Amino acid sequence: MSAVWLVIGVQAAGKSTVAQGLAEAFPRSVHVRGDQLRRWAVNGWVQPGEGDGAEARRLLDLRYRLSARLADGYCEAGFTTVVQDNLYGADVEAWLGAVAARPRHLVVLRPRVEVVAARDAARRAATGKVAYRPDGSTIEGLDRALGVVPGIGLWLDTSDLTPAETVAEVLARADEARLDP
Numbered sequence: 563m564s565a566v567w568l569v570i571g572v573q574a575a576g577k578s579t580v581a582q583g584l585a586e587a588f589p590r591s592v593h594v595r596g597d598q599l600r601r602w603a604v605n606g607w608v609q610p611g612e613g614d615g616a617e618a619r620r621l622l623d624l625r626y627r628l629s630a631r632l633a634d635g636y637c638e639a640g641f642t643t644v645v646q647d648n649l650y651g652a653d654v655e656a657w658l659g660a661v662a663a664r665p666r667h668l669v670v671l672r673p674r675v676e677v678v679a680a681r682d683a684a685r686r687a688a689t690g691k692v693a694y695r696p697d698g699s700t701i702e703g704l705d706r707a708l709g710v711v712p713g714i715g716l717w718l719d720t721s722d723l724t725p726a727e728t729v730a731e732v733l734a735r736a737d738e739a740r741l742d743p
Contacts, residue, residue, distance in 0.1 A: 564590070564637040566663045567739070569646040570654065570711070571671030572704040573693035574682040576720055576728065580671060581646035583729035588642040594632050596647025599625045611699065626653060630660035637663035650707040658741065667739040668715025669732055672708060675701050677721040715739050 569581040578595065585593040600607055600621075608618040629645050636643040649657055658666055673681070678701050682693050716739035720728045732739065 563642075564640050564663065565642050565665050565667060566633045566637055566661050567642070567644040567667040567669065568649070568654075568657065568715075569644060569669045569671065570649050570708070571673075572678055572701060572708055573648065573699075574678050574685060574701075575671040575673055576681070576725055577646040577648075577671060579725040580669075580720075580728050580732070581644045583725055584669075584732055585642070585644040587729060587733055590640055591642045591644065592632075592636045594629055594636075594643060594645040596625060596629045596645060596649075599628050626657050627660060630657055633661050634663050648704075649711075650704070651710045654711045665740050665742040667736065668741055669739050670708065670711060670715055670717045671720050671728070672705070672717055673719060673721040675705050678705070714741060 567581075567584060569577050569584065571577050581595075582593050585591040600609070603621075608614055608621055610618045610622060612618060626647070626649065629647060633643045633645050643663075647657075654668070658668065682701070685691055685693070716732065716735055718728065718731060723731065
């Protein structure tokens, strides 16, 4: 049976690794990386915090709509679809509301702020990828934004868990993540 799983959390919370592991646990599955939709744009994409705020918001909404449509399309074809993205507050409810496929699951990865900072530093050293810039979003700010997500789904403090342990915990507690009867 196909289903939709949405995995969210701040940058460097482990969304990509956990979502990939979760997708690998199902016999027919797809892993949709929300940020990849932005990367498909060759020119003209405006990120939040860069340039025209209204245009950045319009494009962020486009990204969310497209990932919801992808989830529905893959589910319709019989695939369990794991979508990972940076969604906060009302955007989480809007995304879930845009998905027609059932059942839907929500997993919120919420390691402690100092753990995210250490993971981000290690990732930056290994890959050069910079998630947090002095003039942009902060770990603390995004963690606060994550805290206003409605109290639905499965919330995990993954500070002391490996990615494999996190996936195992998600699967063991799938009923808590499930939003639909």
